[in-house]
Amino acid sequence: MLRERNQTFKLIFISLDFALSMLSFMIATMLHFHVLSPEQRQFVMPDSTGLFAPGAIFDFLGEEVVFYITYLYLGVFISFVQVVTFIATDLYHPRRGLNWFNELYSILRGVLLGLALVLAILFFYRGTSFSRLVILYTAGTSVVLVSFGHIGLRLFLGRMRARGYNMRNVLILGTGINAGRLLETLKRHSIYGYRVVGVLGPRKNALPELEPRIKGTIRDFKRLARQAQPDLIVYAMPHKKATFQEVVEFCDNEGIDCRIVPDMVEMLTARARVEDMDGMPLLTIRDIPLKNGYNRAIKRTFDIVFAGLFLILNAPIFLVLALLVKISSPGPVLFKQERMGLDRRIFLCYKFRTMFVQTREQSDSTWGSANDSRVTPLGRVLRKTSLDELPQFWNVLVGDMSVVGPRPERPHFVQQFKTRYHHYMRRHQARSGITGWAQIQGWRGDTSIQKRIEADIYYIENWSLWLDILICLKTIPAMLRSPGE
8 A cells, every 4th residue: 555655655755865865966066176176177097997987988088077077976976875875774664754863863874874974985995085075075965965856856756645646445344443553654754645535334332523524334345445446455353254355346346456454363374465554464465476566667668668668670571561551551650449447447449440430339349259240351351460559659658558468458348357357457456558468378369268367367466577588588479370279
């Protein structure tokens, strides 16, 4: 819960702190060599074998340029050490944001520890000699800039949350002590963007702070959950096996995250992940790797690099295919259609047109088949080789899709499949993909939907960067096979 959101904020704060540490170093360097001690600005070519020295390749740039490049290396090194010490001193823990004094104290402690580490390392370094005063000025400037940076960023994020930006709706099941503690914790951690849309449970003996938020009893949770449209349901009440199983089943079918506030026995015997949320244990029912902010950043970086290179390198192929589509049958080159992706969001998915022009109602609500009469002769070739999917790399680049993930489906069919196929909505816990685990297993096109669901859930629960690379490598051989082989 807070853990997943905190991973994202860690990346933001780490990037900010690295940039501010570099800025502090640049200010300190200018202050020392241009204001306080300009006489010490001696442009001596550094030892080319030293750790920070750029070597003979920069000789032609001149002594002054090489001097500052050498110091720039030192700045990168100091900034890296600074971020490492901030992580080591637990600066990025979500509880740090609850008290300004504690956060400022942690920044000061991290800067001093980083200063000690840098000076210790440079003591044993036998390359270029650097001014220790520059390093001291950097430490002092870092305390000021990083402190103001954290305060400013937290105020900015808090204001964005107050305006409702990127909020996640939470429905709490329970009206007792655990539910009250959970509500209070979420209110204190408002920066992480959780909004309690309701509380379900008995009014009798309910905590006073929960009463105004009670929307109904636990018996009505399905109806009320569909009305509230929560992103997360937290089970925070005395555990009855039948009720709990019903809640988990409902969350699976609707594609909603589910967490439980466990008792001690459940914590000791649970196979699911137990996380700490400001002192309160929460049991994660479905541990999804891509809920982790670091994993999402890795996957998104992979998508941008892969899709960008693919679009650039294959531009001639795109032009040829576009020309063939245009002359093969009347109509537009690209076909766009609404699809449902990550967290049930609707987006426009692009493909090369493979059918004769039809009405929107026909394209949105008619299921394709192997011998579909609407498909053009060229379209059959494009579909068989999956070349019609190539424009979806643009969807990847803009963030609607991923290179690897469950294939996106039309909203009309999603509403049908969610009631017909068990766990269908769990496919929407990851960004839709151009290729996927189901596709390389042969489950594409007009094949078993249940098999596709099982393959997609396996991918979501076992994601890794290596698995994405493996799927990409196996995609081309899979494209040459007939679906279902």
